[in-house]
Amino acid sequence: MxxxxxxxxxxxxxxxxxxxxxxxxxxxxxxxxxxxxxxxxxxxxxxxxxxxxxxxxxxxxxxxxxxxxxxxxxxxxxxxxxxxxxxxxxxxRFVAKKTGTTVVAHDYVVELAKSGMILDVPAGASLLEVLENAGVLVNSACREGICGACETRVLAGEPDHKDSVLSPRQKAANNVMMVCVSGCKGDKLVLDL
Ligand code: FES
Incomplete structure (x- = not known):
């Protein structure tokens, strides 16, 4: 670097x-x-x-x-x-930071702006896995929120950031999220996928 x-x-x-x-x-x-x-x-x-x-x-x-x-x-x-x-x-980081629970405690919906797909994310599910199961291609590597490979643009909604990659300023801006560990604070996210 x-x-x-x-x-x-x-x-x-x-x-x-x-x-x-x-x-x-x-x-x-x-x-x-x-x-x-x-x-x-x-x-x-x-x-x-x-x-x-x-x-x-x-x-x-x-x-x-x-x-x-x-x-x-x-x-x-x-x-x-x-x-x-x-x-x-x-x-x-080489080890994920302890950020409390890494699973989201409520159901929410994800809308994919490019494909128009709407996916349900059940409480406790990994957003990355929901995307993969729906056939949506998302880069990933560590799947623990430490490498940044799965960074995805957020177009609307408030992510629940659980990663160890983004700075406090980036987390507050809510423009991107790591879909392997992060979820949604509200009922819906719109992603640039
Ligand atoms: S796959 Fe590494 S941060 Fe999500």
């Missing part, structure tokens, strides 16, 4: 956290890049875990922040960004 952003000519800064320098990957490669890198190795800081707010608070509130790492660190990063008022936060 860093190389891609640099290739596109974006201004990029990397903050790299690890327990120790010996446990950190890609150090030699990263040090050769023409990019500002802030290192934090716990064992060089008397074993202290980083205070993420201290590392993140200096930036413009409109920048885009990307984070990848273990779940506990991503949760801490997400909380720090929330407290600091950053809206454009992008997370790459």
């Amino acid at each position: 860093l190389l891609r952003l640099l290739a596109l000519g974006n201004s990029v800064e990397l903050i790299y956290f690890a327990r120790s320098r010996t446990e950190a990957a890609y150090i030699n490669k990263l040090e050769k890049l023409n990019v500002k890198i802030t290192w934090h190795f716990d064992d060089e800081k008397a074993g202290s875990a980083p205070n993420l707010q201290d590392y993140l608070k200096w930036h413009d509130k409109n920048i885009h922040l990307y984070c990848c790492g273990p779940s506990a660190m991503i949760d801490a990063f997400e909380n720090a960004c929330l407290k600091l008022g950053y809206q454009n936060v992008h997370l790459e």
